[in-house]
Amino acid sequence: MEILLIAMTAETRKKDPRMMAALKMIDRKHLSYWNECIDETYRPIDLQPEVIMISKKVRESM
Numbered sequence: 001m002e003i004l005l006i007a008m009t010a011e012t013r014k015k016d017p018r019m020m021a022a023l024k025m026i027d028r029k030h031l032s033y034w035n036e037c038i039d040e041t042y043r044p045i046d047l048q049p050e051v052i053m054i055s056k057k058v059r060e061s062m
Contacts, residue, residue, distance in 0.1 A: 052059070
């Protein structure tokens with residue numbers, strides 16, 4: 001189904017009620033996952049690299 005959704009144009013999806021129902025179901029699943037699993041209060045922190053794995057030659061050319 002995912003490949004089918006990608007291949008179809010937006011107009012085709014709007015005209016096919018089964019496709020719209022499938023898209024709405026997918027949206028509900030995404031929202032359910034977001035509400036259950038994503039912590040909206042989380043704020044990322046910038047970490048300092050401890051190991052630089054770029055070769056010296058490449059680093060010098062940057």
